[in-house]
Amino acid sequence: MSAAAVVPIARVFAPEALGTDVHVRGWVQRSRSSGGILFLHLRDRSGTVQVTGKKDVLGPDVFDATSHVQVEGAIEVEGTVADDPRAPGGRELRARTVTIIDAGNPFPIFQEQTEEFRLDKRHLVIRSSEHVATFRVKAELLRAMREFLDLEEVLEVTPPILGGNPAEGGAEAFVIDYFGRPGYLSQSAQLYLEAMLSPHERVYSLTPSFRAEKSRTPRHLTEYQHLEVELAWCDLEGLIDFIERMVASFCHAVAERRPAELRALGRKPEELLALQAPFPRLPYDEAIARLAKQGFPVTWGSDLGTAEERALTLEEQSPLFVTRYPRELKAFYMQRSPTDPRTVEATDLLAPEGYGEIVGASCRETNLDSLQERIAEMGANPGDLEWYLDLRRHGNVPHAGFGIGVERILRWMLRREHIRETTPFPRTPSRHTP
Numbered sequence: 409m410s411a412a413a414v415v416p417i418a419r420v421f422a423p424e425a426l427g428t429d430v431h432v433r434g435w436v437q438r439s440r441s442s443g444g445i446l447f448l449h450l451r452d453r454s455g456t457v458q459v460t461g462k463k464d465v466l467g468p469d470v471f472d473a474t475s476h477v478q479v480e481g482a483i484e485v486e487g488t489v490a491d492d493p494r495a496p497g498g499r500e501l502r503a504r505t506v507t508i509i510d511a512g513n514p515f516p517i518f519q520e521q522t523e524e525f526r527l528d529k530r531h532l533v534i535r536s537s538e539h540v541a542t543f544r545v546k547a548e549l550l551r552a553m554r555e556f557l558d559l560e561e562v563l564e565v566t567p568p569i570l571g572g573n574p575a576e577g578g579a580e581a582f583v584i585d586y587f588g589r590p591g592y593l594s595q596s597a598q599l600y601l602e603a604m605l606s607p608h609e610r611v612y613s614l615t616p617s618f619r620a621e622k623s624r625t626p627r628h629l630t631e632y633q634h635l636e637v638e639l640a641w642c643d644l645e646g647l648i649d650f651i652e653r654m655v656a657s658f659c660h661a662v663a664e665r666r667p668a669e670l671r672a673l674g675r676k677p678e679e680l681l682a683l684q685a686p687f688p689r690l691p692y693d694e695a696i697a698r699l700a701k702q703g704f705p706v707t708w709g710s711d712l713g714t715a716e717e718r719a720l721t722l723e724e725q726s727p728l729f730v731t732r733y734p735r736e737l738k739a740f741y742m743q744r745s746p747t748d749p750r751t752v753e754a755t756d757l758l759a760p761e762g763y764g765e766i767v768g769a770s771c772r773e774t775n776l777d778s779l780q781e782r783i784a785e786m787g788a789n790p791g792d793l794e795w796y797l798d799l800r801r802h803g804n805v806p807h808a809g810f811g812i813g814v815e816r817i818l819r820w821m822l823r824r825e826h827i828r829e830t831t832p833f834p835r836t837p838s839r840h841t842p
């Protein structure tokens with residue numbers, strides 16, 4: 409057996425590969441035999457190729473063993489590249505030798521199975537072409553986000569995930585036993601990012617965030633990837649400008665770099681390329697008026713839930729900023745609006761077509777008394793946030809920031825019905841395994 413170097417399967421389809429010998433390896437996607445010839449589809453990270461194996465070439469033993477390799481079994485093949493119009497991509501690999509790495513057991517995943525079963529077998533289901541495409545788009549999205557932030561001179565930092573106080577209010581925090589004391593899984597890195605502002609001015613982190621929300625909705629996970637940015641010397645206009653440039657930038661980058669995966673998942677890359685900043689802005693007051701006119705039972709002070717967010721964006725092609733929410737609806741750290749003390753300098757970015765909130769953003773309260781008042785109203789133990797209040801005592805400057813739910817972005821980008829399809833091992837109220 410020759411010791412030719414292993415090449416990616418995609419190489420088989422290069423013009424100059426025709427007639428040459430290649431050595432590939434991967435996983436069998438499907439296999440059938442007819443009249444002494446085996447037809448296999450072999451997949452590696454670069455692509456899929458049809459492999460044909462003849463009994464008289466391989467010899468009866470290898471032929472027989474190869475014909476028993478299961479779907480998702482692993483093999484190596486050396487053979488000759490030939491044109492064949494009937495094969496996918498018009499090429500096939502005619503095997504001279506096959507080495508079985510793992511013949512595998514019968515693969516238990518089929519199309520018709522229930523969603524529950526497929527979630528139990530998630531560790532195998534994620535080999536599906538849909539998941540492969542999804543996680544390649546996700547990787548590209550994360551890369552594009554980091555590239556944008558790098559160009560904007562925002563420094564990546566690494567806040568803790570375990571902490572002694574919940575960042576976004578206690579109700580939705582997972583509490584753990586931290587050597588006999590309560591510990592909390594991070595809901596947001598924001599408070600730590602604020603602490604890192606003074607030396608760095610612009611910081612971001614990409615961390616898992618945890619939300620103990622019992623709500624079973626198609627847009628909530630209990631663990632998700634949270635990209636958070638904090639910017640010194642920034643007001644609401646500056647923040648909105650930053651967010652819309654960032655969103656347009658990563659949508660364009662993903663469309664340019666992963667068009668085939670997007671198309672395979674049912675999203676035209678052209679639609680993402682057409683997104684342009686600035687995005688429309690809608691003050692909360694006007695959102696309420698619009699919703700009331702549509703028959704929603706809302707008044708000033710009502711929160712915007714899934715149905716309301718959906719109604720506001722169903723007809724939109726562009727994401728929409730809803731600005732200046734009532735103070736009571738939002739977190740303690742948000743800055744009171746100088747123009748209307750009933751509201752805060754905050755905005756949520758809603759995805760078009762009814763997908764709902766994808767970014768939560770605000771200017772941070774710099775007034776120590778206001779902050780203390782809100783912390784007291786929340787019923788939080790003031791001592792727990794004393795370290796955070798210290799930030800207002802030493803070089804307290806205007807600043808603002810936001811958090812993006814990576815899976816929320818992807819759900820909209822790929823128009824997935826449920827957010828769990830955007831993460832390999834979804835964590836929801838009913839499931840934290842596999």
Ligand code: 4AD
Nearest residue numbers: 596598628629632636766767768809810811813816
């Ligand atoms: O609006 P949220 O709760 O804001 C914060 O946590 C801020 N401290 C962020 C900051 O300013 N640094 O969450 C931010 C984003 C939401 O807009 C949404 O995209 C996502 O996080 N998110 C979730 N994604 C999936 N599952 C959940 N349960 C989510 N909760 C929030």
Ligand code: MG
Nearest residue numbers: 756765767768
């Ligand atoms: Mg929010």
